[in-house]
Amino acid sequence: MINALHPALIFIAGALLIPLLKGKAKSAYMLLLPALSFMNLLQIPAGQHWVIGFLDYNLTLCRIDRLSMVFGYIFHIISFISILYALNVKDDGQHVAAVLYSGAALGVVYAGDLFTLFIFWEIMAVTATYLIWARRTRASSSAGMRYLLVHLFGGLCLLIGILLQLHNTGSLEFSHIGLNGLASALIFIGFGINCAWPGFHSWLTDAYPEATITGTIFLSAFTTKCAVYALARGYAGTDLLIWIGAAMAAFPIFYAVIENDLRRVLSYSLINQVGFMVVGIGIGTELGINGAVAHAFADILFKGLLFMAMGAVMHQTGKINCTDLGGLYKSMPFTALFCIIGAASISAFPLFSAFATKSMVMDATAKDHLTGVWFILLFASAGVFHHAGIKIPFFAFFSHDSGIRTKEAPLNMLLAMGIAAFLCIFIGSFPGYLYSILPYPVDYQPYTAPHVMAQLQLLFFSALAFTLLMLSGIYPAEIRAINVDADWTYRKGAKAFMWMLTNPMTKLGAWISRTVFELIPSSLGWASKNPVAVIKIAADSLLLKFAVPEKRDEIKMRIQREKEIYPGDIIRHWPIGSVVLLAILFFLAYLLVNYMTGAKH
Amino acid sequence: MDKKHIFDEPKNVKRLLVSFYAILVILVSIDFFIPKHPHFAWEEWPQFFAVYGFVACVLLVLVSKYVLRPLVKRKEDYYD
Incomplete structure (x- = not known):
C-alpha cells in the first residue's frame, strides 16, 4: 500500500474548498494546491495503482510511467503559473472550474483504463465550458454552447468506441490501440476532436478567444495536450x-x-x-x-x-x-x-x-x-x-x-x-x-x-x-x-436547419394535418349524408366536361339545383323497409357463405 | 506632453533596420563556412534556408491576402 493520494484528488477535492476562503488566505491556498499535489505525485511509485472492481471489470485509476509523468510534471507547472496569473480575479466560480479542469486533466493522463479516461474527459469538457461562459458576454455564451455540443459529440464517439472495444477485446485497458476497425476508429475520432484536427478544429478558434482572460490560459494548456497524450499512448x-x-x-x-x-x-x-x-x-x-x-x-x-x-x-x-x-x-x-x-x-x-x-x-x-x-x-x-x-x-x-x-x-x-x-x-x-x-x-x-x-x-x-x-x-x-x-457549417448550418423547420417543414406539416384531419374527414362526412346525390353531382360534373355547348347551361343549372337541395330528404329516398331488406339480404349471403365453407370441413 | 519613447525617434527605427540588414549579410556570408551533414541533398545548398524562409513568407502573405481573405472575409456581425 502506498501513502499517497490519487494524483487528481488534491485538485478536485481542493477546488471545492476555494469558495470558503477569503483574501490572502484564499490566494495562498490556491497556490498551495499545485505544490501539494506535486509533492503527493512524487510519492507514488511507477506502476498501476488503485485498481478497483467495477461490475465485471477492473478499473485502473492511476498508472505511473514515463509518458504519463512528463504530462503530469508540466500540468502541475502550468496550473501553478495559471493560478498565479488568475489570483486577481474575483470570481470563485472561475477559480473552482479552473482547478477542477486542471485536476480532470491529471485524471486523464494518469487513467490506466479507457472508462476512467472517459469520465475525466467529460469533466474537462464541462468545466472548460464554464470557463468560456464565465466571460458573461453574448458571444461567449453562444461560443460556450457550441464548445459543449462539439465536445459532447466527441465524447459520444469516444464512449461508443470504448464500448465496442470492450465488446471486441473484453478489456478496458488503455494501451496501444492502433487503427483496426470501427471501435478503434471511433476512439481515434473522439481523441481527434479534442486534438483540433482540421475540420474538427473550429471549436478551438471559436471558443478560446471568447473565454475569460484567465480561463484561456488554462484552456490553451490542457484539452489539446490531453488529446496529444492520448494519441501518443494509443495511436x-x-x-x-x-x-x-x-x-x-x-x-x-x-x-x-x-x-x-x-x-x-x-x-x-x-x-x-x-x-x-x-x-x-x-x-x-x-x-x-x-x-x-x-x-x-x-x-x-x-x-x-x-x-x-x-x-x-x-x-x-x-x-x-x-x-x-x-x-x-x-x-x-x-x-x-x-x-x-x-x-x-x-x-x-x-x-x-x-x-x-x-x-x-x-x-x-x-x-x-x-x-x-x-x-x-x-x-x-x-x-x-x-x-x-x-x-x-x-x-x-x-x-x-x-x-x-x-x-x-x-x-x-x-x-x-x-x-x-x-x-x-x-x-x-x-x-x-x-x-x-x-x-x-x-x-x-x-x-x-x-x-x-x-x-x-x-x-x-x-x-x-x-x-x-x-x-x-x-x-x-x-x-x-x-x-x-x-464552424460555418454548424453555425450557418444550424440556422439553415432551423429555417427548414420553421418554414417549409411547418408548412408541410400544417398542410398534412389540415388535409388528413380536417379536409378528408369533413368531405367524407359531407358525402356520407347522401351518397346517391353525391354520385349524381359527380356524374353531372363529369358530363359537363364532355357535353356539347348547347347542353352545358342545362347541366350547369341541374348541378346548381342538386347542390342547393343537398343533402336533400334522404329518408324519402331510403325508406326504412328497404334498409331492413338490405340487411336481411346481407345476412342471408353471409349464412350461405358460412354454410358452404363449413360443409367442406 | 507625452514622453518621447525609443521608437518615436525615426533615427532609432533606422538604426534598428540597419542592424537587422547587417545581421542578414553576416548570416549569408558565414553560411559558406559551416560544415554540413544533412539528411537531404538540398540542405547542403548554400543559403537554402534563407531563400526558403523568404519565399515561404512572401507566398504565405500573398495567398492569405489575395486568395483566402476574399473567400472567407465577412462583416463582424455576420453570425448575429
Missing part, C-alpha cells in the same frame, strides 16, 4: 496522423495572417503547433514520440505565456484587435518583453524552447525520409514566426501608436509571465533536463552549427519578408472583419 505510429499533423501545421497560418483578434491568431497558432506533435506521434519512432512530448511540454509554456501577455493587454486596455492596439511598449514594457520571449520561443530561436523540441520532430521526419512532410513543416516553421513571432508582439506593442496609455499589468500577472518566460529560456538553453524526463532515452543534439545556422537563416529571412512587405504596403492591412471557418 503511436499511425501513418494517417502524419498527414493530419502536416495539415494542422500548415493551414492555420494562412488564417492567422488575416485574423484581427490577437487571441484568435494565437488559437490558430496553437493548432499549428499541435500539428508538429501529431506528426511526431504519427511517425512513432522513439525520436518522433520524444519530439512530440517535448514539444507539448514547451508549447504549454510558450503558448501560455503568449496568451498571458495578450490577456494582460486585454485586462489593461479592454481591447484585443490589431485595429485597436499598437504602441503599448510605452506603457507595458515588461509585458512586451515577456511577449517577445514567448514569440522567440514559439518561433524556435536558438536558446529558446521550441528550438530544442520542434527540431526533434523535424529530425524524425528527415530520418524517415518524409520529404513532402518535411517541406510542409519547414514552411509552417517559417509561417509561425511570421504570424505568432512577429505579428503578435508587433501589432500589440509596436506598429502605429494607438494612443492608448495605460499601466503595467498587475504584479501577479507579471510574476506568472516571468516564471513562464524563464522556463522557456531555460528549456531552450539547457534542454538536457527536459530530455532526461522524456519517455525514451534521447540521443539528439540540437546545438550543432548547421542546425543553428539553418534556423537563424530561416527566421531572419522570414523577418526580412515581413519587413519588406510592411514597408512596401503589400502586407494585408488590419481589417475589422471576421473570417469564416469550418
Whole structure:
C-alpha cells in the first residue's frame, strides 16, 4: 500500500474548498494546491495503482510511467503559473472550474483504463465550458454552447468506441490501440476532436478567444495536450496522423495572417503547433514520440505565456484587435518583453524552447525520409514566426501608436509571465533536463552549427519578408472583419436547419394535418349524408366536361339545383323497409357463405 | 506632453533596420563556412534556408491576402 493520494484528488477535492476562503488566505491556498499535489505525485511509485472492481471489470485509476509523468510534471507547472496569473480575479466560480479542469486533466493522463479516461474527459469538457461562459458576454455564451455540443459529440464517439472495444477485446485497458476497425476508429475520432484536427478544429478558434482572460490560459494548456497524450499512448505510429499533423501545421497560418483578434491568431497558432506533435506521434519512432512530448511540454509554456501577455493587454486596455492596439511598449514594457520571449520561443530561436523540441520532430521526419512532410513543416516553421513571432508582439506593442496609455499589468500577472518566460529560456538553453524526463532515452543534439545556422537563416529571412512587405504596403492591412471557418457549417448550418423547420417543414406539416384531419374527414362526412346525390353531382360534373355547348347551361343549372337541395330528404329516398331488406339480404349471403365453407370441413 | 519613447525617434527605427540588414549579410556570408551533414541533398545548398524562409513568407502573405481573405472575409456581425 502506498501513502499517497490519487494524483487528481488534491485538485478536485481542493477546488471545492476555494469558495470558503477569503483574501490572502484564499490566494495562498490556491497556490498551495499545485505544490501539494506535486509533492503527493512524487510519492507514488511507477506502476498501476488503485485498481478497483467495477461490475465485471477492473478499473485502473492511476498508472505511473514515463509518458504519463512528463504530462503530469508540466500540468502541475502550468496550473501553478495559471493560478498565479488568475489570483486577481474575483470570481470563485472561475477559480473552482479552473482547478477542477486542471485536476480532470491529471485524471486523464494518469487513467490506466479507457472508462476512467472517459469520465475525466467529460469533466474537462464541462468545466472548460464554464470557463468560456464565465466571460458573461453574448458571444461567449453562444461560443460556450457550441464548445459543449462539439465536445459532447466527441465524447459520444469516444464512449461508443470504448464500448465496442470492450465488446471486441473484453478489456478496458488503455494501451496501444492502433487503427483496426470501427471501435478503434471511433476512439481515434473522439481523441481527434479534442486534438483540433482540421475540420474538427473550429471549436478551438471559436471558443478560446471568447473565454475569460484567465480561463484561456488554462484552456490553451490542457484539452489539446490531453488529446496529444492520448494519441501518443494509443495511436503511436499511425501513418494517417502524419498527414493530419502536416495539415494542422500548415493551414492555420494562412488564417492567422488575416485574423484581427490577437487571441484568435494565437488559437490558430496553437493548432499549428499541435500539428508538429501529431506528426511526431504519427511517425512513432522513439525520436518522433520524444519530439512530440517535448514539444507539448514547451508549447504549454510558450503558448501560455503568449496568451498571458495578450490577456494582460486585454485586462489593461479592454481591447484585443490589431485595429485597436499598437504602441503599448510605452506603457507595458515588461509585458512586451515577456511577449517577445514567448514569440522567440514559439518561433524556435536558438536558446529558446521550441528550438530544442520542434527540431526533434523535424529530425524524425528527415530520418524517415518524409520529404513532402518535411517541406510542409519547414514552411509552417517559417509561417509561425511570421504570424505568432512577429505579428503578435508587433501589432500589440509596436506598429502605429494607438494612443492608448495605460499601466503595467498587475504584479501577479507579471510574476506568472516571468516564471513562464524563464522556463522557456531555460528549456531552450539547457534542454538536457527536459530530455532526461522524456519517455525514451534521447540521443539528439540540437546545438550543432548547421542546425543553428539553418534556423537563424530561416527566421531572419522570414523577418526580412515581413519587413519588406510592411514597408512596401503589400502586407494585408488590419481589417475589422471576421473570417469564416469550418464552424460555418454548424453555425450557418444550424440556422439553415432551423429555417427548414420553421418554414417549409411547418408548412408541410400544417398542410398534412389540415388535409388528413380536417379536409378528408369533413368531405367524407359531407358525402356520407347522401351518397346517391353525391354520385349524381359527380356524374353531372363529369358530363359537363364532355357535353356539347348547347347542353352545358342545362347541366350547369341541374348541378346548381342538386347542390342547393343537398343533402336533400334522404329518408324519402331510403325508406326504412328497404334498409331492413338490405340487411336481411346481407345476412342471408353471409349464412350461405358460412354454410358452404363449413360443409367442406 | 507625452514622453518621447525609443521608437518615436525615426533615427532609432533606422538604426534598428540597419542592424537587422547587417545581421542578414553576416548570416549569408558565414553560411559558406559551416560544415554540413544533412539528411537531404538540398540542405547542403548554400543559403537554402534563407531563400526558403523568404519565399515561404512572401507566398504565405500573398495567398492569405489575395486568395483566402476574399473567400472567407465577412462583416463582424455576420453570425448575429
